[in-house]
Amino acid sequence: MHHHPAKRPTAVDLFCGVGGLSLGLIQAGFDLIGAVDYDQIVLDAFQSNFTNIPTARHDLNVGTGGALRRVLGIGKKDIDVLVGGPPCQGFSVGGVGAKMDPRNEGVLAFARIVNELRPRYFVMENVRGFLAPKHADRRREFSKAVSEAGYVVRLPIRALDAADYGVPQRRVRAFVIGCAQGEFVPDYPSPSEFDRPTVHDAIGDLSFLDHNCSDYDLDHYDGPLGPASDFATPLRRHPGGKTVKRLSGCLRTHHSASVVARFRATKPGGQEAISRYYRLAWGGISPTLRAGTGPDHGSHTAPRPIHPDRARCITVREAARLHTFPDWFSFHPTKWHGFRQIGNSVPPYLAKAVVSQIYDALTQTH
Numbered sequence: 001m002h003h004h005p006a007k008r009p010t011a012v013d014l015f016c017g018v019g020g021l022s023l024g025l026i027q028a029g030f031d032l033i034g035a036v037d038y039d040q041i042v043l044d045a046f047q048s049n050f051t052n053i054p055t056a057r058h059d060l061n062v063g064t065g066g067a068l069r070r071v072l073g074i075g076k077k078d079i080d081v082l083v084g085g086p087p088c089q090g091f092s093v094g095g096v097g098a099k100m101d102p103r104n105e106g107v108l109a110f111a112r113i114v115n116e117l118r119p120r121y122f123v124m125e126n127v128r129g130f131l132a133p134k135h136a137d138r139r140r141e142f143s144k145a146v147s148e149a150g151y152v153v154r155l156p157i158r159a160l161d162a163a164d165y166g167v168p169q170r171r172v173r174a175f176v177i178g179c180a181q182g183e184f185v186p187d188y189p190s191p192s193e194f195d196r197p198t199v200h201d202a203i204g205d206l207s208f209l210d211h212n213c214s215d216y217d218l219d220h221y222d223g224p225l226g227p228a229s230d231f232a233t234p235l236r237r238h239p240g241g242k243t244v245k246r247l248s249g250c251l252r253t254h255h256s257a258s259v260v261a262r263f264r265a266t267k268p269g270g271q272e273a274i275s276r277y278y279r280l281a282w283g284g285i286s287p288t289l290r291a292g293t294g295p296d297h298g299s300h301t302a303p304r305p306i307h308p309d310r311a312r313c314i315t316v317r318e319a320a321r322l323h324t325f326p327d328w329f330s331f332h333p334t335k336w337h338g339f340r341q342i343g344n345s346v347p348p349y350l351a352k353a354v355v356s357q358i359y360d361a362l363t364q365t366h
Contacts, residue, residue: 009362010077011355012036012068014060014084014113015106018331018341019046020323021083021125022053024351028359030081034072036060041332045341049329060086061109065116081358082119085126085346086110111142115149120183121358122151124176125346128159131174146178153178154185164191165353168202168231169286169322173346175354179361186361189353199308200282201231202321209250210310219333221250221317235326244327249316249338263311272306277313279306286322291343302343316342324349 008031013022016035025032035050036058037043043057056071069075086106107126114122129135143153154177162171179185205226212223222245228236236243255263259275266272268281278287290302304313314322316331316338324347331338 009080020345023348111145197231201229
């Protein structure tokens, strides 16, 4: 257990999305004093889950640190850690990876805001493609910008797989950890300390939904659940300890008879021949839950895994469990938005593993 100091260290989340990093920060013991994103739909979802945290809709490519302090109402407060996952489509292994993608500017905007906000520590999350050789220049520009601002980057920059940190999903992301010169330089978390939950641990108890609810058009389910695994037990509770009674995000997809037949014929752990959808296996873990594309790129839905037992794609709630979001956490009621919000977020348990290292660095007595 972490020893919580009298005054919790402060954190600000830039590019907060639905709040995966934010939740990890809070779970690790930080006082989240502000969260920023440019997408109002995502901010609405964030606010419904984090009701008492100051948020701002702000374009970080043009916003300044001073403006952020103003809109978040944090004045001259010290920021112990600044976190964020700048938009990363330009680096994405799944995307086109165009070198000149202006969205890559998010990385350099992050470096500039580190300089302007002067946090003691920062964590920047990005897709694994950020570590590709063709982005070496961008990484160098980032390191140069933060070192000129008086910061040290923990090298080498590492790609971490969520599956190594208690998340039942293969999901590899780059994390850049840095601190002001003179601070204790934190390390990356060690995978050996974490359990390796399975798909069954994550969503086995939710399959009661299929036995007890024939109405596919209901988003909410408040019927019985199966026995909770050690993994699911904490996710089924509110922060205060009470069990969540009503699950949102339970809308199931009506597949046509031919799709149902094809899904049925797909072995768990295999791929369905036509859609290429992966079928989850109870004893395995999930493949990366992807976001799909935004309205600016045709609003394509990312392939969603097929349930291990049922001939349907997983629900938003099942995806949330595979991502380590608790059951009280809600997403946009439209499936497309809900999956996109999960697919774009850092799994909270992975976030917590990384920022706990910084919490320890901030609170240890030298």
